[in-house]
Each structure stands twice: as C-alpha cells, then as structure tokens.
Amino acid sequence: MDWLLIxxxxxxxxxxxxxxxxAAKYKLDILGILVLSIATAVGGGIMRDVLLGVNPPVAxxxxxxLLTCLSGGLVVIFFSGRVEKHINWVNNADAIGLGVFAxxxxxxxxxxxxxxxxxxxxxAMTATGGGLIRDLLLREIPMILRADFYASAAIIGGASYxxxxxxxxxxQWSLLLSASIAIISRFIAMKYGLSLxxxxxxxxxx
Amino acid sequence: MDWLLIxxxxxxxxxxxxxxxxAAKYKLDILGILVLSIATAVGGGIMRDVLLGVNPPVAxxxxxxLLTCLSGGLVVIFFSGRVEKHINWVNNADAIGLGVFAxxxxxxxxxxxxxxxxxxxxxAMTATGGGLIRDLLLREIPMILRADFYASAAIIGGASYxxxxxxxxxxQWSLLLSASIAIISRFIAMKYGLSLxxxxxxxxxx
Amino acid sequence: MDWLLIxxxxxxxxxxxxxxxxAAKYKLDILGILVLSIATAVGGGIMRDVLLGVNPPVAxxxxxxLLTCLSGGLVVIFFSGRVEKHINWVNNADAIGLGVFAxxxxxxxxxxxxxxxxxxxxxAMTATGGGLIRDLLLREIPMILRADFYASAAIIGGASYxxxxxxxxxxQWSLLLSASIAIISRFIAMKYGLSLxxxxxxxxxx
Numbered sequence: 231m232d233w234l235l236i237x238x239x240x241x242x243x244x245x246x247x248x249x250x251x252x253a254a255k256y257k258l259d260i261l262g263i264l265v266l267s268i269a270t271a272v273g274g275g276i277m278r279d280v281l282l283g284v285n286p287p288v289a290x291x292x293x294x295x296l297l298t299c300l301s302g303g304l305v306v307i308f309f310s311g312r313v314e315k316h317i318n319w320v321n322n323a324d325a326i327g328l329g330v331f332a333x334x335x336x337x338x339x340x341x342x343x344x345x346x347x348x349x350x351x352x353x354a355m356t357a358t359g360g361g362l363i364r365d366l367l368l369r370e371i372p373m374i375l376r377a378d379f380y381a382s383a384a385i386i387g388g389a390s391y392x393x394x395x396x397x398x399x400x401x402q403w404s405l406l407l408s409a410s411i412a413i414i415s416r417f418i419a420m421k422y423g424l425s426l427x428x429x430x431x432x433x434x435x436x
Numbered sequence: 437m438d439w440l441l442i443x444x445x446x447x448x449x450x451x452x453x454x455x456x457x458x459a460a461k462y463k464l465d466i467l468g469i470l471v472l473s474i475a476t477a478v479g480g481g482i483m484r485d486v487l488l489g490v491n492p493p494v495a496x497x498x499x500x501x502l503l504t505c506l507s508g509g510l511v512v513i514f515f516s517g518r519v520e521k522h523i524n525w526v527n528n529a530d531a532i533g534l535g536v537f538a539x540x541x542x543x544x545x546x547x548x549x550x551x552x553x554x555x556x557x558x559x560a561m562t563a564t565g566g567g568l569i570r571d572l573l574l575r576e577i578p579m580i581l582r583a584d585f586y587a588s589a590a591i592i593g594g595a596s597y598x599x600x601x602x603x604x605x606x607x608q609w610s611l612l613l614s615a616s617i618a619i620i621s622r623f624i625a626m627k628y629g630l631s632l633x634x635x636x637x638x639x640x641x642x
Numbered sequence: 643m644d645w646l647l648i649x650x651x652x653x654x655x656x657x658x659x660x661x662x663x664x665a666a667k668y669k670l671d672i673l674g675i676l677v678l679s680i681a682t683a684v685g686g687g688i689m690r691d692v693l694l695g696v697n698p699p700v701a702x703x704x705x706x707x708l709l710t711c712l713s714g715g716l717v718v719i720f721f722s723g724r725v726e727k728h729i730n731w732v733n734n735a736d737a738i739g740l741g742v743f744a745x746x747x748x749x750x751x752x753x754x755x756x757x758x759x760x761x762x763x764x765x766a767m768t769a770t771g772g773g774l775i776r777d778l779l780l781r782e783i784p785m786i787l788r789a790d791f792y793a794s795a796a797i798i799g800g801a802s803y804x805x806x807x808x809x810x811x812x813x814q815w816s817l818l819l820s821a822s823i824a825i826i827s828r829f830i831a832m833k834y835g836l837s838l839x840x841x842x843x844x845x846x847x848x
Contacts, residue, residue, distance in 0.1 A: 253787075256787075258787060259790075261791070261793060261794050262787050265786055265787065265793050266787075276693070280486060280491075280692060280693065281482070281486065281491065281492050281493060281496065282491060282492055283489075283491025283492065283695075285692075285693065285694060285695025286693050286694055286695065286754070286756060286760055286764070287693060289763070290693065290756060290759065290760035290763050290764060291756065291757065291759075291760055292759075293757065293758075293759040295759075296759045296763070342492070344492060344496060344497065345497065345499065346499075347496065347497075347498075347499040347501075347502045348492055348496035348497055351495070351496050351502070352492070352496060362573075366572060366778060367774075367784050367786070367787060368787075369575070369781070369783065371575065372573050374468075374471055374573070375459075375462075375464055375468045375471065375472075375573060375574075378465075379467070381467060381471050382467050486692060486697075487688070487692065487697065487698050487699060487702065488697060488698055489695075489697025489698065548698070550698060550702060550703065551703065551705065552705075553702065553703075553704075553705040553707075553708045554698055554702035554703055557701070557702050557708070558698070558702065568779075572778060575781070577781065578779050580677055580779070581665075581668075581670060581674050581677065581678075581779060581780075584671075585673070587673060587677050588673050
C-alpha cells in the first residue's frame with residue numbers, strides 16, 4: 231500500500247514533467263505550465279478512480295498528489311529555457327509514467343476484484359489517460375495514436391502484473407516487475423519505432 | 437435483459453467498425469485501429485454507466501464487450517484496403533450505432549428510475565459519446581456538430597423509447613422500435629441533409 | 643441550499659450563452675447551437691457531481707437545468723445575427739460563469755467533507771470544465787490555456803469561499819463573496835492581460 235503510494239507519486243511527478251515540458255514548447259506562461267502539469271499528472275488516476283467508483287478520487291483527498299504535481303511543474307518552469315530539448319524530455323517522462331501507471335492501474339483493478347479484461351482496460355486507461363488529456367489540451371495528435379507501441383506497452387505492463395500476481399509474487403514485486411517491463415518495451419519502441427504514418431496521415435487531413 | 441445485451445453488443449460492433457474505418461483513413465497501424473475501435477465502441481456506454489453510477493462499467497466486467505470490439509477492429513484491418521470507401525462506411529456504421537445506443541441508453545436510464553430529462557440526456561450521451569471520443573482522438577470536427585440531424589436523431593430515439601414504454605410495450609419492442617426510428621431518421625438526414633454550414637464555418641476557422 | 647440552486651442556474655444560463663455564441667461564430671445550425679449551449683452549461687457541473695459521487699448528476703434529475711440551458715440557447719439563436727459582437731459576449735459570459743461555478747463547486751466540495759486541496763480542485767474543475775468541453779468540441783485553443791489568469795481566477799474564487807466559510811460567514815454570503823471576487827479578478831485580467839503568447843505558440847504549431 232505504502233509502496234503503491236510511493237510509486238504512484240513517482241508516476242505523478244514524471245507525468246507532471248511531461249505535461250509541463252509539453253506546455254513549455256508552446257511558450258505557455260507559468261500558470262499554463264502548472265495547469266498542464268496537474269492535468270497530465272492526475273488525469274489518468276482520476277479516470278481510474280471514477281471508473282472503479284472511488285469517489286472522490288484520491289488526488290482530491292490527499293494533498294501530497296497536488297504538491298507532487300506542483301513540484302514537477304516548478305522543475306519545468308526552472309529548466310524550460312532550452313526548448314529544443316523538451317520533445318525528448320516529454321517522451322521519456324511520458325514513457326516512465328506510462329509504465330508506472332499501467333502497473334498501479336492493474337494493481338488497483340485487481341484489488342477491486344475485476345477480471346483480466348477489466349484489469350487490462352483500467353491499466354491501459356490509467357497509463358494513457360493523463361497523456362491523452364495533455365494532448366487534447368494542446369491539440370496535438372494523441373500520443374496513443376501518434377506513438378509506436380504505446381497503448382500496447384501499457385497493456386503489456388498490465389498483463390505482466392496479472393502474470394506476476396498469479397504466480398504468487400508480492401504486490402511490491404509485481405508492481406516493480408510490470409512497471410519495468412512496460413517502460414522497457416516503450417523505450418525499445420521509441421528507439422526503433424517510427425511514428426511517421428500517423429503524422430503524415432493527419433497532416434494530409436488538415 | 438438478454439435482448440438488451442445482444443442489442444448492446446451489436447451497437448458496440450458497428451461503432452467498432454466506425455472507429456476502425458475512421459482510423460484506417462489516417463493510415464494508422466493495426467494497434468491504432470484497434471485503439472480507435474475500442475474507444476469508439478465502448479466510450480458511450482462507459483460514459484452512461486459512470487453517469488448512472490454503475491462502477492465499474494459493464495465494458496470492464498464482461499469480456500464479451502472487448503471481444504466484440506476486437507472482432508470489429510479485425511474486420512476493419514482485413515477490409516481497410518479500399519480507403520475511398522471508408523467515409524460512407526464510417527457514417528453508416530455510426531448511424532446504426534447511434535440509434536442502437538440511443539435506445540439502450542434510454543432503457544438503462546428508465547431502469548435506474550430517471551425522469552424524462554435524464555432519460556433523454558443519458559440516451560443522447562450514450563449514442564453520441566463513442567463517436568465524440570473517436571472524433572476528438574482523430575481531431576476531426578465532432579460529428580455531433582458536423583453532421584446534420586445527429587444529436588436530434590438520438591433524442592428522437594430516446595423519446596420514442598419513452599413513448600413506447602409508457603404505451604405499455606415490452607422492453608424488447610420498445611428497444612427495437614426506438615432504435616429503428618432513430619436509425620431511419622439519421623439515414624434520412626444523411627440522404628437529404630447538408631452539413632456544409634459547419635464544414636465551412638470551421639474551415640474558415642483554421 | 644435554495645440560494646445555491648438559484649446561483650447554479652444563473653451560472654448554467656451564462657455558460658449556455660457563452661457556448662451558444664461561440665457556436666454561432668461557426669455558423670452552426672440551431673441544433674448545433676443548442677448542443678453547444680447544453681454541453682457548456684452543464685459540463686462542469688456533471689464533472690463535479692461525477693467526482694463527488696453524485697450519481698446521476700443533478701443536471702439529469704432536475705429538469706430546470708435543461709430548461710435553463712435551452713432558454714440560454716434560444717437567446718443566442720435570437721441574437722446571433724451580429725457575429726462580430728460574439729467574441730466579447732462569449733468571454734464575458736464565460737467569466738461570469740467561471741466565478742459562479744467556482745463558488746458553487748467549492749460549496750459542494752465543502753459540503754461533501756473534502757479538504758482544501760479537494761475543494762480547490764473541484765472548484766477549478768467545476769468552473770473550467772464546461773468551457774473546456776465547449777473549446778474541445780469547437781477545436782479552439784482551450785481558454786484555460788489561451789486566456790490570461792483563467793484557472794487562477796477560479797482558484798482564487800475557491801480559496802475565497804474557503805476563507806469566508808472558515809471566517810464563519812453563511813453559505814449565501816460565502817457564495818456571493820467568492821463568486822464576485824473570482825469574476826472581478828477575471829474581468830481585470832481580461833482588461834489588462836494579454837493572451838498573445840499562447841495564441842502565437844499554437845499558431846506556430848499548426
């Protein structure tokens with residue numbers, strides 16, 4: 231439980247970075263950067279809690295979440311000088327958050343007694359929800375479509391948690407293992423994948 | 437109840453087609469097509485269940501829904517070769533799903549004891565929610581604004597269900613009747629309606 | 643309680659105007675204008691109720707809300723002739739709705755026993771949610787990013803409610819005071835603020 235909180239806050243922090251650095255690319259002011267950091271960081275978890283019937287979501291009841299978002303946003307405001315670097319920072323932070331939230335989403339879905347389908351879907355929505363809100367707010371092509379092997383990395387993470395859990399591993403180790411597997415899959419996909427098809431598709435759209 | 441499930445799965449299938457064919461237009465890869473199929477197919481029903489307090493939504497607890505989404509997505513992946521055909525396929529599948537989900541949304545809202553306003557609004561959101569998520573993900577002008585007589589076809593469906601229900605028809609017949617009326621109204625609107633005003637409005641926007 | 647309802651309906655009405663006039667800019671037909679009016683007017687309150695576990699949201703159970711949305715939409719349809727005026731009307735109505743909903747969101751969050759973080763976040767989401775849905779539907783740069791001092795005006799409103807409430811003011815006076823403070827802050831920001839950075843940022847995006 232404590233482990234889950236620590237890992238959750240780590241995911242919140244990295245997603246706050248990804249949202250903030252994405253906002254910095256658009257030269258948003260400090261408040262815009264904080265709004266993006268918060269929305270990206272807690273968006274996925276709020277979706278997860280709403281779907282699991284946790285009212286109000288934990289991000290509204292535990293101030294540590296907001297403080298973690300703000301600290302992530304402040305890091306961005308401090309380092310947002312070198313814009314050209316941000317794209318990579320956004321993608322890397324996003325990949326780490328994706329894996330962490332996939333694992334936590336799976337753990338909370340298992341806790342609430344869902345079957346494998348529910349666990350995988352909650353896991354994928356927890357992992358991709360925050361980034362989706364970020365992309366919708368900034369009107370970018372959603373990473374879930376633009377990025378190679380993105381939702382699938384989340385699903386691999388959720389499936390790994392299910393596997394580890396049923397093999398009898400403790401929640402801690404299941405979390406760490408599945409998060410690592412999801413993050414590694416995503417980083418491998420970022421290294422070798424190509425997201426050109428989407429970009430072209432939607433360019434020739436507008 | 438069984439009837440409701442069968443009709444619901446039919447709506448999920450056609451919306452999975454509409455989301456998938458829309459994704460195919462943008463040359464998304466197989467995973468992107470599946471993501472769009474799932475999001476479009478279960479998005480409206482998830483909104484409905486969240487609003488009615490069904491936690492977790494049925495799409496997370498009954499694997500038949502995900503399997504139906506995937507089968508719809510696979511149909512798209514198999515037939516997505518002839519791109520020029522897709523626009524019509526998207527619109528036709530969307531129109532059928534619109535009517536089916538309007539009827540089911542109304543039925544579930546009546547079951548949970550809502551008044552006529554709640555029934556019509558849940559009906560409209562169930563019917564238009566999946567397509568809205570599809571359009572937001574693909575950054576298209578939402579069909580609810582672009583398309584002629586779209587939300588109104590859903591509302592006509594919801595109202596027909598209310599009427600049939602209060603006239604004492606069984607749930608089955610109320611569902612079939614109201615779904616048919618909504619689908620027919622939408623197809624008539626597609627045949628004779630012109631959505632140019634919106635298109636022009638938003639073209640002169642960007 | 644009654645006060646809260648009256649103020650809530652006032653916020654619904656002005657947000658219905660802001661959504662409707664925004665829709666009129668795009669030459670949407672009457673139905674499109676009504677859809678935008680309703681989505682903008684009740685969107686924030688539905689988010690708030692879902693997050694606070696009020697199922698179904700009050701907008702679905704009390705027909706006065708829908709009738710208020712429709713009356714706002716009809717006002718737009720009647721006055722939407724002079725398009726050039728609308729931009730100001732959208733912003734002014736939006737600013738008033740922002741303050742009113744920030745106060746009501748804070749009041750309902752306090753009622754449901756949330757701490758200061760939850761109260762501020764619910765307040766901000768109630769105030770900005772409807773406008774965000776409007777901007778997403780019309781594919782505009784979300785006002786929460788485009789507009790100067792927007793989310794912050796909502797947060798100031800929520801904080802003022804908390805302050806007034808803990809100073810022992812009655813709910814009525816806390817509501818009026820915090821709504822006024824939020825609206826005034828937003829109008830001051832609109833008079834002196836400049837939202838160019840965002841606009842440029844996102845222009846150079848597309």
